[in-house]
Amino acid sequence: MKTQIKNLLVAILFLLILKPAVVSAYYDPELGRFIQPDTVIPDLSNPQSYNRYSYVLNNPLRYTDPSGHQTTPAEAEPEREFEGEINREIRESQNINSRGEHIVTTEQRAQDIRELANSAAAMRMRGLDPNKTYIGPLETQTVGASAKAPKADEAASSAIVKFDAKFALQQGANPATVVPGPYAVVRGGQAPMPAAGTTFSGSMGATVPEAAAGVPHGTIRSTTAGAVREQGGSVVLAPEATRSGAINQSHVNVTEASSPTVFGPPAPNPVPKSERVQ
Amino acid sequence: MQYASIQYRDFYDVPRMFIVQFNGMTYLFDCPFDEREDEYSTHYSVFLMPPLDTADLTGDWRQLPTMAVQLIGKVLVSDVKFDASKRNAISTDIIGRLLKKSGGD
Numbered sequence: 001m002k003t004q005i006k007n008l009l010v011a012i013l014f015l016l017i018l019k020p021a022v023v024s025a026y027y028d029p030e031l032g033r034f035i036q037p038d039t040v041i042p043d044l045s046n047p048q049s050y051n052r053y054s055y056v057l058n059n060p061l062r063y064t065d066p067s068g069h070q071t072t073p074a075e076a077e078p079e080r081e082f083e084g085e086i087n088r089e090i091r092e093s094q095n096i097n098s099r100g101e102h103i104v105t106t107e108q109r110a111q112d113i114r115e116l117a118n119s120a121a122a123m124r125m126r127g128l129d130p131n132k133t134y135i136g137p138l139e140t141q142t143v144g145a146s147a148k149a150p151k152a153d154e155a156a157s158s159a160i161v162k163f164d165a166k167f168a169l170q171q172g173a174n175p176a177t178v179v180p181g182p183y184a185v186v187r188g189g190q191a192p193m194p195a196a197g198t199t200f201s202g203s204m205g206a207t208v209p210e211a212a213a214g215v216p217h218g219t220i221r222s223t224t225a226g227a228v229r230e231q232g233g234s235v236v237l238a239p240e241a242t243r244s245g246a247i248n249q250s251h252v253n254v255t256e257a258s259s260p261t262v263f264g265p266p267a268p269n270p271v272p273k274s275e276r277v278q
Numbered sequence: 279m280q281y282a283s284i285q286y287r288d289f290y291d292v293p294r295m296f297i298v299q300f301n302g303m304t305y306l307f308d309c310p311f312d313e314r315e316d317e318y319s320t321h322y323s324v325f326l327m328p329p330l331d332t333a334d335l336t337g338d339w340r341q342l343p344t345m346a347v348q349l350i351g352k353v354l355v356s357d358v359k360f361d362a363s364k365r366n367a368i369s370t371d372i373i374g375r376l377l378k379k380s381g382g383d
Contacts, residue, residue, distance in 0.1 A: 188290075189317050201290045215290075216311045240289040243339045251289065 177237040179252060181226025184208045185235055187254070188217030188269075193261040202254040203277075204235065213271045214250035216278070221263040225252075232257030248277050279359070281367040287339045292355065292364050294318055295339055297330065300373045304330055306342055309355055321352040324376055351380050 179185070187193065187202050194200040203214025204225065212220050225235040233256040240251045256262065269276065282300055286293030294309045307322040325346035334342070353376055359369035 191317060194291075218316045241287050243288045243295055245287070245336070245338055 179204045179225040179235045179237055181224065181229065183225045184211040184222055185225050185228060185252060185254060185263075186211040186215060186220040186222045187263055188215030188220055190219045190266050193221070193256070193263055196256050196259045199253050199255045202235070202252045203248075203250045204237065204252045205250055209270045211250060212269045213275055214248055214277050215269070216273075216276050218269050218273070219266045220269045221261075221266055223261075223263045227262040228254060228256060231262050233262075242277060244278055246278075250277075280370045281361060282370050282373075283367045284365075285335060286365065289365070290318060292358070292360060295342075296368075297327070297335065297342075298368060298370075298373070300370055304328075305350070305373060306346060307353075307358070308343055319355075321354055322358060323352055324350045324373075326350055351376050 183204050184207055185202050185204050186208065187200070203211045205211035205214065208220075208222050211222065228235050233254065236253045238251055238253045239247050239249045242248050282298050284293065284296040284298045286296035288294040292309075293307075294311075296307050298305050298307065304327040306325040306327050308325065309319050309322045311317075312319050323343070325343060326348050327342070328345065328347055330342075330345075334345070353372055358372050361367040
């Protein structure tokens with residue numbers, strides 16, 4: 001009996017001490033994806049590092065990640081393992097040369113840049129500096145609107161952000177397109193709000209003025225992304241080109257699930273006309 | 279219903295400015311923001327355009343209406359039928375009706 005109790009205590013101690021070091025992000029086998037972003041950006045010079053939902057830079061043939069935080073080269077495979085026509089075809093389909101090195105095609109590079117832009121945009125939305133490395137869950141490092149809010153609000157906002165990420169993944173969406181719950185969302189103009197179920201344009205930002213700069217209207221109605229989602233609706237980041245060719249990074253597609261609207265009454269746009277999107 | 283692909287700028291609920299090719303001709307649909315009404319116009323002005331090259335379409339589009347060959351007419355924004363994404367194509371019916379009305383068909 002004493003031995004059983006001793007073994008049980010050892011097992012509990014093992015789990016308490018070692019589990020946090022081993023589990024860096026949870027993996028949802030149904031989704032086939034990590035449902036939490038990697039808490040560390042290991043290599044700022046590598047665009048693939050900014051995709052914190054990927055495993056070993058999406059190149060498991062070349063790398064391993066025993067710690068969950070740092071991609072490390074796998075042990076060199078004998079050259080003979082890459083021999084043969086079938087293996088050559090596999091290599092080419094995966095853009096790997098005979099030395100096991102990853103070949104970056106123009107198309108892949110363009111994809112990397114798109115992913116980097118998305119991830120950087122996502123970090124900026126959370127008030128984080130894309131050029132810095134953050135230790136710890138990004139959701140808990142959200143600054144800007146929520147940083148000034150009481151702690152209870154922060155917890156609620158964090159819960160919404162986590163829900164958003166999970167929901168986005170379940171829907172097969174890019175998590176970078178999900179607007180954090182505490183962020184302001186505005187609709188330009190004085191016209192009645194579009195009917196529930198209709199997807200319409202809006203603008204998002206960490207603050208109402210930041211969001212209001214993304215519409216040309218002198219009148220706005222505002223709410224938060226969290227309020228739209230609590231109602232069952234959605235707010236999805238969808239940057240669009242303006243007439244000048246510049247990209248309006250704050251454009252969002254909004255769908256309200258029911259009426260009455262969660263957008264407030266019309267109010268003057270606090271942003272001068274010259275500073276709004278053209 | 280036939281659809282023709284579009285290239286667009288200035289998306290707000292729908293594309294507010296887009297280029298579409300129909301029967302070998304290029305048309306520009308323009309729904310500018312009306313400062314006085316503080317809202318986008320309820321109509322698209324439809325222009326027949328000269329052939330446009332890549333530089334015209336990758337640069338600033340604000341000058342495109344000044345390059346038009348002629349103004350064909352105006353159509354209600356709600357009369358233009360877009361594909362489900364509202365970003366890829368429009369029904370060509372509206373162009374046909376507009377050309378018939380203007381006697382250009």
